[in-house]
Amino acid sequence: MAARSAAAQSPDPLIVEPQPWAQGLGDGVDVTPYGLPIRFEQDVVRRNVPWLTADTISSINFTPIHALDGTITPQGCAFERHHSGAIELSKQDYRLMVNGLVDRPLVFTYADLERFPRENHVYFCECAANSGMEWAGAQLNGAQFTHGMIHNMEYTGVPLRLLLEEAGYDPAGKWVYVEGADASSNGRSIPMDKALDDVLVAFKANGEALRKEHGYPVRLVVPGWEGNLWVKWLRRIEVTDAPVESREETSKYTDTLADGSSRKWTWAMDAKSVITAPSPQSPVPHEAGPLVITGLAWSGRGAITRVDVSTDGGASWQTARLAQKGTPMALSRFYLDVQWDGTEMLLQSRAMDDTGYVQPTKTQLRAVRGLNSVYHNNGIQTWWLHADGSVENVEVS
Amino acid sequence: MAARSAAAQSPDPLIVEPQPWAQGLGDGVDVTPYGLPIRFEQDVVRRNVPWLTADTISSINFTPIHALDGTITPQGCAFERHHSGAIELSKQDYRLMVNGLVDRPLVFTYADLERFPRENHVYFCECAANSGMEWAGAQLNGAQFTHGMIHNMEYTGVPLRLLLEEAGYDPAGKWVYVEGADASSNGRSIPMDKALDDVLVAFKANGEALRKEHGYPVRLVVPGWEGNLWVKWLRRIEVTDAPVESREETSKYTDTLADGSSRKWTWAMDAKSVITAPSPQSPVPHEAGPLVITGLAWSGRGAITRVDVSTDGGASWQTARLAQKGTPMALSRFYLDVQWDGTEMLLQSRAMDDTGYVQPTKTQLRAVRGLNSVYHNNGIQTWWLHADGSVENVEVS
Structure with missing residues (x-):
């Protein structure tokens, strides 16, 4: 198993030298009556896709789910x-x-x-x-x-x-x-x-x-x-x-x-899930060894009861760990803690809810719904994790 | 019962005249990559008490709990x-x-x-x-x-x-x-x-x-x-x-x-509660009739199982409605929906947790702990609601 930590006797200057932030005073409470994220997190923001609608007035932006964890979305970065x-x-x-x-x-x-x-x-x-x-x-x-x-x-x-x-x-x-x-x-x-x-x-x-x-x-x-x-x-x-x-x-x-x-009248959002990390905007920054795979699952018809994760494009599945018992019509966070061997993986997740519904593949959806739809795509997403840790959006048939 | 609404045929200009905000376009999504509260809410911020510590470096500010609802505290206004x-x-x-x-x-x-x-x-x-x-x-x-x-x-x-x-x-x-x-x-x-x-x-x-x-x-x-x-x-x-x-x-x-x-080693925070509205910063803006009394309860030893509310300074108690089943070491929101007769009330709340503990009065606490303490005051709080809707911090013996 690869190391998740260095020995404490390492000559890391951040350990052996005085830490500059411990040498003086930081900000007082008067600095932030209403606080914002620290400047290091300035990329964790809503983003839009400029070509998606005619202009920004009739438009949409997206929650940075690739950078979040847990289930609550702060209002400041919740899509609009x-x-x-x-x-x-x-x-x-x-x-x-x-x-x-x-x-x-x-x-x-x-x-x-x-x-x-x-x-x-x-x-x-x-x-x-x-x-x-x-x-x-x-x-x-x-x-x-x-x-x-x-x-x-x-x-x-x-x-x-x-x-x-x-x-x-x-x-x-x-x-x-x-x-x-x-x-x-x-x-x-x-x-x-x-x-x-x-x-x-x-x-x-x-x-x-x-x-x-x-x-x-x-x-x-x-x-x-x-x-x-x-x-x-x-x-x-x-x-x-x-x-x-x-x-x-x-x-x-x-x-x-x-x-x-x-x-028409297709109001309820069917059960769906996505792996948020690793994902194209959240590549793996380390070599082989312990790797946390995590994502979100939800159903508009009830509570999430189970999420499976595949690392081989759907050929085999492992049941992920739900961070909390699912509650109706709310996001569930799932984790799968794996030992990554450092080779490429085809990552997928599939959600199940308490009605017994199982999230379908995109192929299954298209067989029923054709290719003319815009809305209600709850198909299984595939991320291709490369050996160098980068991730791509792909489809597997 | 006093009215909670006006008849729709009222000559309210906000109903019968064109609404200016419906006449043009609002902000596009590019305005707020990371959003902040609307300017009308600029008073819902952390506040400090300048005399409480020697300067703001060694200091504290306070969550505006009087203006919040639900249980989650946004990071931006969470005390520090x-x-x-x-x-x-x-x-x-x-x-x-x-x-x-x-x-x-x-x-x-x-x-x-x-x-x-x-x-x-x-x-x-x-x-x-x-x-x-x-x-x-x-x-x-x-x-x-x-x-x-x-x-x-x-x-x-x-x-x-x-x-x-x-x-x-x-x-x-x-x-x-x-x-x-x-x-x-x-x-x-x-x-x-x-x-x-x-x-x-x-x-x-x-x-x-x-x-x-x-x-x-x-x-x-x-x-x-x-x-x-x-x-x-x-x-x-x-x-x-x-x-x-x-x-x-x-x-x-x-x-x-x-x-x-x-x-020493008094680490656990005992069960406690407070009515957040009505309260001195959240007076009642209306006359007699339906009134929502709401507050927060918590226990460092387990989950909140019940909150009682008194409107007569502790002489009698009514069991409040918990918005959700309590979870261990987390805030619970409680509500008591009453018909206010327009006269003064002495509002109190008392929390109970799943260990059987009942939040004490300040008098009970002082009998055991004396008056030299700074920390761990979980006594019952009293708000004096006046007939004009204003509210004062008081003690009842």
Whole structure:
């Protein structure tokens, strides 16, 4: 086994010479009322792919999942997607209308929302287009870009059910239509069963106020379902008897099949996983010996129960260690601690959830869905680890 | 019951006039590679109490718990305490020595640490001096200042046990002495049983690298035990047969009793709670009617099982709702949803953990510990909510 450490008697100047940082005083507490990452971590940021959308206003960036560990995503580097830019809307100016098939159309201020019972849950939010470029084969060289349209935060909010009850929703109301206060309005229809089940009208993420780019002061949280439904700067909830069939749920966020027809109402994000390290942006910096393989797994239909890892492109599998018992609609972190022999590996992971679903290969997905899709690609990802420690995005058949 | 909302037909200009933020484009994704809170939240920051220590180098600031919800503390506003300032130490320059009663004294680089199996856990970190000023009576008018020397994050790190095993610790080694790379070194002795149990050598918090002020790149995580043991910029771990009895565990971080003798080795933080809203910095902004009372509870000896809330200064108690099942040595969020009659209340909370321990009153604590203590004040806090919604820090006998 290769060494993971040097002997303490090594003439390493960082050990035997006085350490400069121990010779004087550091920063006082007044330096950082609100702290930012240290300058050495300046590359661990959201990144966009400039050619992906027409300009940055209608665009998206990606969480640096290749550089993170654990499961919580800090708001500062959690991916953001918006259709007409991130707007600035104060709590004082905030209004939320509940109308349509209700006994009492209502308008809530932010202060009103704070008077309803709150819940806390950790949930992932994944853009339906996450990994979308990979339908056409291995395209983007980095986990941040192939799988980084996801984040996982602890939300605090009011169950949407309570607001619908306050307004007195009509039993004829089978859907809610939700829209944001930004110019795009990003309107989406959600079945009433889901609206009454676990949807939150959220105002905090990871304990603090939502960031501007995540919908400050209020966004919708739709556990397990595609991120486009998680309407930011939430302005209006209309109870309707039928779906609106808006732009965002017809020409967009539907899945065109091989025959040209489109699947719609494909809201839930199926079980998926990705190895975050080693990965193209997180190469192996050492020689053969102990190596930690780690990644993320999630399911929009329940809790992750198991993740398998292959080092030979899917020919054989080992069950990875889950850092914690999986919880519904939240990221799970997995680890596989291996002795690397220093030769190339084809790394894959496959997730399983408590419905019994097993993450499919890209080949299996394409056999059912064809090649016309953009959204809902949950196929198994392959990273080719070379002997020099570098990693490439590849496909195996 | 007072209204929690206005009728939708209200002539509120924010509803009936075009909303300016819906008329144009907001920020693109290139604006915030790493995001910060929106400017409206600029008061939700760490604050210090200038007179508490001689200068800001040897000082502390406080988490704005009065303005947060949920349980996770963002690193950016998580309290920090250091004894000679926050130092800047790169991963490249980082070294960790394990020496003393070991078969093989070793030095680990940061890259070495990344090759050991990792764990993830959410734990609170509380300064032993949290609420320390309150021994002398109600002193500080705000939950941030009375109880804000606490944060709660998801840590990723290597069990200390694995590093001790790698070095081959001697069975005669009953303690470890841990020290930091800053000028203060902040050396502390930890019993070997604890070191082998759940202590982590951590490099990530809430998924990302530790912040400079939290010990970047590596700090110790000592679940449930006082924050001073959570050595930042961790430099050395020496296996010893006896405690070192350093400055930080003799003249400091001991509890002087009424007779002048001092308790020492009082590492575990006993069960404690505080109502974060309403509180002096989070007054009630509305009239009588629905009111959410919320707060935090924690125990360094296990999981929170129950929190009771009193609105009459401890004469009667109601069991609050825990947002999630308590987990060991982590913050729990509690809520009590009440109909406020608009008159004054004396708000208190008391925590219970899975050892059966019940948080004591300040009077009970003082009967046992006297008035000479600075540390380990876990007494029940009282907030006096006035009819106008303002809140004061008071004591009830």
